[in-house]
Amino acid sequence: MTTVGFERFGFDSEVPLDVLRSIYLRPHYVRSANATSPKPGEKTKEELESDAIYYPDSQSISYSTLTRFPPVKLVAPEKRKRVLVTGGAGFVGSHLVDRLMLLGHEVTVLDNFFTGSKTTVGHWVGHPNFELVRHDVVEPYMTECDQIYHLACPASPPHYQFNSVKTVKTSFMGTLNMLGLAKRTKARFLITSTSEVYGDPEVHPQHEEYWGNVNPIGPRACYDEGKRVAETLTYGYHRQDGVDVRVARIFNTYGTLNPFDGRVVSNFIMQALRGEDMTIYGDGSQTRSFQYIHDLVDGLIALMNSDETRPVNIGSSDEFTIGDFALLVREIVEKVQKEDGTLPTPRVQVIYKPLPTNDPQKRRADTTRAKQVLEWQPRWTVRMGVEEMVRYYKAKMAEGSI
Numbered sequence: 001m002t003t004v005g006f007e008r009f010g011f012d013s014e015v016p017l018d019v020l021r022s023i024y025l026r027p028h029y030v031r032s033a034n035a036t037s038p039k040p041g042e043k044t045k046e047e048l049e050s051d052a053i054y055y056p057d058s059q060s061i062s063y064s065t066l067t068r069f070p071p072v073k074l075v076a077p078e079k080r081k082r083v084l085v086t087g088g089a090g091f092v093g094s095h096l097v098d099r100l101m102l103l104g105h106e107v108t109v110l111d112n113f114f115t116g117s118k119t120t121v122g123h124w125v126g127h128p129n130f131e132l133v134r135h136d137v138v139e140p141y142m143t144e145c146d147q148i149y150h151l152a153c154p155a156s157p158p159h160y161q162f163n164s165v166k167t168v169k170t171s172f173m174g175t176l177n178m179l180g181l182a183k184r185t186k187a188r189f190l191i192t193s194t195s196e197v198y199g200d201p202e203v204h205p206q207h208e209e210y211w212g213n214v215n216p217i218g219p220r221a222c223y224d225e226g227k228r229v230a231e232t233l234t235y236g237y238h239r240q241d242g243v244d245v246r247v248a249r250i251f252n253t254y255g256t257l258n259p260f261d262g263r264v265v266s267n268f269i270m271q272a273l274r275g276e277d278m279t280i281y282g283d284g285s286q287t288r289s290f291q292y293i294h295d296l297v298d299g300l301i302a303l304m305n306s307d308e309t310r311p312v313n314i315g316s317s318d319e320f321t322i323g324d325f326a327l328l329v330r331e332i333v334e335k336v337q338k339e340d341g342t343l344p345t346p347r348v349q350v351i352y353k354p355l356p357t358n359d360p361q362k363r364r365a366d367t368t369r370a371k372q373v374l375e376w377q378p379r380w381t382v383r384m385g386v387e388e389m390v391r392y393y394k395a396k397m398a399e400g401s402i
């Protein structure tokens with residue numbers, strides 16, 4: 001694969017994969033100081049070019065700005081969009097921002113940095129097409145824009161359950177505020193909803209007409225009921241005020257996640273790389289289907305630029321039990337370690353931990369609608385994506401940055 005993205009509905013989202021990789025896989029994003037490294041503050045040619053340096057002895061980091069930004073397309077003004085991305089410093093948001101920036105659009109990121117981090121978009125700070133705003137979407141925000149991608153909300157179960165009241169508030173107030181902005185500016189509004197709106201589903205695979213099976217008072221309710229009411233608001237503004245809306249229901253997605261994100265893919269890879277036991281919650285018979293981040297970004301951009309106002313599932317239909325998935329991740333980690341001559345003995349083991357309350361027993365995206373209306377389907381296999389992630393975490397561990 002040499003590119004991601006495609007032309008749909010008059011909007012070209014294609015960019016070369018190596019350019020994108022040079023951003024998110026930056027091998028020397030952080031490097032550790034060694035004996036010949038300059039002392040803090042001492043400038044070298046390398047340092048001037050871009051590197052941040054990590055000093056393991058003092059556990060300090062010397063950040064630097066890029067002296068040259070990644071190349072962005074030159075787009076005619078009438079084709080250039082002013083795009084607002086809430087949660088743009090998060091995992092999905094930052095990948096979306098990279099893509100939109102490379103495509104030559106003007107991007108404003110709103111983030112409160114609760115789970116997002118400035119480092120995910122730091123490479124664009126100072127670029128004339130880019131603006132980074134610390135802002136919590138529970139407060140109103142005004143700007144002129146053409147498209148709003150409303151992503152802001154913690155998405156990892158430990159994060160969204162950390163302050164459940166704030167999670168509901170973010171879903172409700174945040175969506176209300178952004179819909180108000182869309183109404184005023186006449187911007188097109190896309191909300192990233194979730195497969196969690198289907199709860200612990202009684203229909204399998206889950207299609208968009210299924211209303212779900214959600215416990216309204218359980219520990220996950222802050223997120224799944226929050227997203228459900230966010231969808232309700234979205235269609236309320238659509239019907240009452242004619243706001244132009246798009247609703248993406250995102251299924252499990254992985255990629256360059258924060259290694260401490262707490263979701264299963266990053267947990268398993270980090271555990272296997274560190275030689276720790278891999279933690280399966282429950283007996284491992286619950287299922288998920290995993291999509292790689294680039295496929296999701298392709299789907300979000302296609303949906304935003306399409307005419308489809310109904311909810312659309314964006315996810316993979318390649319279903320695994322969590323038990324089988326743990327073994328697959330271990331196999332891929334071992335393959336990479338073997339190639340690098342770092343295969344440890346003994347082999348890491350899987351252990352079993354209690355299943356979280358209301359953990360959905362099965363989940364697989366029915367993507368018929370996305371195929372029909374967006375001509376979209378995932379292109380990355382789990383092996384391709386997990387292997388890229390393993391190498392990413394391994395490089396970061398070698399640098400000493402995780």
Ligand SMILES: O=C(O)[C@H]1O[C@H](OP(=O)(O)OP(=O)(O)OC[C@H]2O[C@@H](n3ccc(=O)[nH]c3=O)[C@H](O)[C@@H]2O)[C@H](O)[C@@H](O)[C@@H]1O
Nearest residue numbers: 155157194196251252253263264267279280281286322359
């Ligand atoms: O990754 C995502 O995109 C989704 O992640 C979560 O949904 P969930 O399916 O619970 O995601 P994980 O926390 O990654 O868990 C997946 C399964 O693996 C299990 N798990 C998780 C972590 C772990 O270390 N071990 C383990 O067995 C969980 O119990 C669950 O059955 C979010 O709630 C969704 O909104 C989000 O779309």
